[in-house]
Amino acid sequence: MIRNCRIRNFRILTEKEIQFDPNLTVISGPNGSGKTSILEAIYFAGCGRSFRTRNVQQLIMFSKLWFRVEIDTDNGHLDARYRLPEKQKEIFLNEEREKIAAISTQFPFFILNQKSLDVVRAGRRNTYLFFNKVLSRLFPAYIQALSGYRTALNNKRLLLKKMVRNDIIQAWNRVLEEHRMKLTKQRKWLTSVLNKLLPEGVEIEYLPSQPDKSLDSFLLVEQEKQIVLAGSHLDRYRFLRQGKDVREFSSSGQQKKVFFDVITTVGHLFHQQRGIKPVLLLDDFDSEFDKTNMVRNLDLVMGQFQVVLTTTDHQRFSRFQHQLVQLKSEERRNN
Numbered sequence: 001m002i003r004n005c006r007i008r009n010f011r012i013l014t015e016k017e018i019q020f021d022p023n024l025t026v027i028s029g030p031n032g033s034g035k036t037s038i039l040e041a042i043y044f045a046g047c048g049r050s051f052r053t054r055n056v057q058q059l060i061m062f063s064k065l066w067f068r069v070e071i072d073t074d075n076g077h078l079d080a081r082y083r084l085p086e087k088q089k090e091i092f093l094n095e096e097r098e099k100i101a102a103i104s105t106q107f108p109f110f111i112l113n114q115k116s117l118d119v120v121r122a123g124r125r126n127t128y129l130f131f132n133k134v135l136s137r138l139f140p141a142y143i144q145a146l147s148g149y150r151t152a153l154n155n156k157r158l159l160l161k162k163m164v165r166n167d168i169i170q171a172w173n174r175v176l177e178e179h180r181m182k183l184t185k186q187r188k189w190l191t192s193v194l195n196k197l198l199p200e201g202v203e204i205e206y207l208p209s210q211p212d213k214s215l216d217s218f219l220l221v222e223q224e225k226q227i228v229l230a231g232s233h234l235d236r237y238r239f240l241r242q243g244k245d246v247r248e249f250s251s252s253g254q255q256k257k258v259f260f261d262v263i264t265t266v267g268h269l270f271h272q273q274r275g276i277k278p279v280l281l282l283d284d285f286d287s288e289f290d291k292t293n294m295v296r297n298l299d300l301v302m303g304q305f306q307v308v309l310t311t312t313d314h315q316r317f318s319r320f321q322h323q324l325v326q327l328k329s330e331e332r333r334n335n
Contacts, residue, residue, distance in 0.1 A: 001074045001277050001306050002042065009067040010059055011037035021323035024298075024307045028314035029327030035310035038325075039111065039281045042308065045069040045080040046107035046279075048091055048100030051115060056082055056089060075106055075276065104137050108270040110263050112256075113283035120246050120259045124236040131237060134266055135186055138273055142186050149179035149232055160226045166219060173215040176231055180215075183232045184208050191237070197265045201242050202258055209234035253288045257297070264301055271304075282309035286316050295319065 007016045012034050018025075027035045036052075040059070043051050050059060059082065060067050066083035079092040091103050119130045135142040152175040159169050191206040198204070210218075210230040218229045239246040239258055246258050267278035280301060286294050298320065301307060311317065314324055 002279055002308070003072045003074070005042060005045075005069065005071040007038065007041045007067075007069050009061040009064040010041045010069060011061060013037055013041070014061065018325055019323060020306070020308065021321075022306060023302055024309070024317070024320050024322040025325060026314045026317050026322045027308065027310045027325045027327065028312065030312060030329045033327035033329055035327060036113070036283050039113075039283055039308065039310060041069045042071065042279075043109050043111055043281060045071050045078045045091065046109035047104045048080075048089070051111045051113060057084065057087070060084065073107065078103070078107070101136070101140070101143060105140065106274075106276070108137075108267060108274065108276055108278040109281060110267050110278060111281045111283070112260060112263055112285070113281075114287075116263075117256060117259055120239050120255045120262075121252075122247075124238075127237045127239070128235060131187065131190065135190055138190075138270065139186065142183070145179045145182040145186075149176060149183060152176045152179065153228065153231065153233060157228060160222055160228070163223065163226075166223075169219060169223075170216055173219070176215055180232045184211070184235075187235065193269060194262070194265055197268060199261050202261050203240040203243075204262070205238040205240055207236045207238065208232075209236075253290075253293070256288050257293070260297055264305070267301075267305060278305050280305040280307045282307060284311065285309045286311055286313075291316065 001022055002020045004017065004019050007013050007018075009015075012032075016034070016038065018027075018038065027038055029035050040050055040052055043049075044059065050056070053059070065085075066081065069078075069080045071078040076094045077092075079095070081090045081092075082088065089100075091098055091100060093103065093106070118126045120127070132146065136146065152172050156169060156172045156176065159172065187206055187208070191204050195203055209232065213230065215230055222229050239262070241250050241254060241258055244250070246255055250258065264280065267280060270276070270278055285298075289297065294316070298307070298317075302320065309317075314326070
């Protein structure tokens with residue numbers, strides 16, 4: 001659980017200190033006042049990356065050479081730093097430098113914003129990458145299997161272009177099959193567990209690539225086309241609502257509701273596995289939901305998550321006891 005944070009030189013925020021409620025903190029202000037930047041800073045400290053950009057330098061305030069985000073939590077003091085010109089990213093836990101992968105497994109910060117909705121709205125690969133991240137945060141062994149698979153896959157791709165002997169590629173197929181078995185097992189497990197926890201009518205369908213065929217059976221065609229045609233990297237998932245594909249048959253509000261159900265169910269699973277209360281970061285949560293559905297969805301997670309949300313009108317959440325953080329349009333000048 002987050003108690004307080006201090007953000008410096010991050011996006012438009014020169015310096016901002018915030019106290020958090022154990023259950024609900026509402027960050028309110030006009031567009032451009034830095035609401036989303038606060039969520040982004042929190043997420044960066046707990047996950048080692050932004051949910052808006054891959055370019056960390058974009059997070060540094062204009063004309064500055066560094067940013068720093070410090071967060072006091074029940075699990076310790078997080079301190080995330082990035083500086084130029086070294087382009088050095090560091091995250092410390094209780095003053096000890098930690099690997100980002102280790103940090104992300106200890107701090108269950110989950111984001112729901114417009115971009116994250118691509119998991120249910122955009123191409124299948126977005127969904128695939130989402131579940132890879134979930135499994136990587138739950139199980140360090142999954143990261144190892146995924147890394148081993150990717151290394152073997154890259155080697156196989158290079159060999160196909162070089163048109164080497166079959167037995168050399170088949171040797172890499174054995175390595176791929178070994179990692180494939182581990183990845184498939186954990187993906188099936190995750191899907192099964194989440195489906196038991198999800199609300200009635202919402203389901204995740206896991207679609208492994210060519211599960212009943214060996215990788216060697218594709219070798220001749222792969223050599224002809226010089227591309228890999230089967231394997232765990234081609235696995236896909238579908239979100240279903242009342243048995244229908246959410247991407248094709250649901251409205252934008254229904255899609256957001258399904259992803260809200262999925263992300264909160266993942267949070268519950270994380271709590272079961274780690275015993276840590278998850279933090280739910282909701283950016284513009286009241287968009288695409290009418291007031292009734294917005295209130296109903298928040299009621300579902302109050303007390304089970306620490307919720308930090310942004311809005312342009314905090315009065316919409318007046319029925320909930322909360323800590324209010326009010327930002328102004330001139331926030332960028334006066335922080």
